[in-house]
Amino acid sequence: MKYDFDKVIDRRHSPYSYSMKWGTSKLVSEMVEMQSIPDDSIAVYTADMDFRCADPIIKAMHAVADHGIFGYSIQDEAPRYYEAICGWFARRRNWKIKKEEIVYINGTVEAMRQVICAVTNPGDGVIIQKPVYGPFSGAIEYTKRTLVNNSLVEKADGYYEMDFEDLEQKCKDPRNKLMFLCSPHNPVGSSQSRISGFLISARPIAVRCCCPPDNWLGSLCWCS
Ligand SMILES: Cc1ncc(COP(=O)(O)O)c(C=O)c1O
Structure with a gap:
């Protein structure tokens, strides 16, 4: 198309x-x-x-609009909702997701707040790499956790990279319970490919600091 x-x-x-x-x-x-x-x-x-927006999406929205009633709706009544998500991840990321593993949340930032509440307690440290998309800080402050900044470092060529030594120290600190990774990073644009090596080599640390990636802009990098 x-x-x-x-x-x-x-x-x-x-x-x-x-x-x-x-x-x-x-x-x-x-x-x-x-x-x-x-x-x-x-x-x-x-x-x-x-x-x-792509025509098939507009067409599908028209079909719903033409139905004419917009009462309470639920994903379970729309099997294609799950098919679309599972299919997309399987095709694009080779990631087989089961329908039961999908939780609907309205927006990435809201999902971050939910994760924070699920795996940490008030006051716990949450690591992020600033400068980063502003609502990362907002989600941590809103949930009354402690923002721990593992600041990105600007290199001589103007690109930014992660400070892995500082990150290791921060991950070792038992007060820090969670890290959010923004990859590709907004705003600096880097894809944090070295992080997987870090997480494997530092497994005991990494397991305590679980690290859900915000992959919101991923398709810009990885669409074929
Ligand atoms: C890194 C990143 N994550 C998430 C979002 C969007 O978040 P939400 O889905 O809560 O609107 C943006 C929007 O610019 C973003 O840049």
């Missing part, structure tokens, strides 16, 4: 856009420190695409 990624769709003025990125909400104005995006500028401050 061919997609036209060059077609410009006016999200700034469309009454159906409801776009956070192009809009003028108070929340966003404060974040980007301007009332609205100037006409001669483009908004690129958040990971939100400006090309049209």
Whole structure:
């Protein structure tokens, strides 16, 4: 199937856009420190695409809209929901997931909060590698855990890398119970390939500090 990624769709003025990125909400104005995006500028401050969604998805949404009733819905009534997820991971990541292993959570950041609550107690340390996508800190603060920063190190060539010596020390500290890995890393863009070697060599440490990866941007790196 061919997609036209060059077609410009006016999200700034469309009454159906409801776009956070192009809009003028108070929340966003404060974040980007301007009332609205100037006409001669483009908004690129958040990971939100400006090309049209794939036709099969639009078609499926139309079918639901045409049904006309939007009452309580549940995934178990939509077997294709599970088929789509299991199929995608099997095809793209060679990862066989069972339907029973899937837990629906509305958003990555909410999932992070749930993981924090499930495997740590208030006050426990949660390791992240700053600079990193802001809501990582927010999730830790919101759940009243202690943010432990294993800061990324900027190299002479401008690229960033993980500080593995510091990470080992932080993982050895029994107060630290969890680490979140952002791979590929937002914003520095690196894919943390060395981390798997680290986790294998430091297995006793790593097991205490479990490390769910935020792979939100993974398809940008690994789509074939
Ligand atoms: C690294 C990373 N994780 C997650 C998200 C999105 O999180 P959520 O699914 O909670 O909207 C983003 C959005 O930019 C991101 O950059």
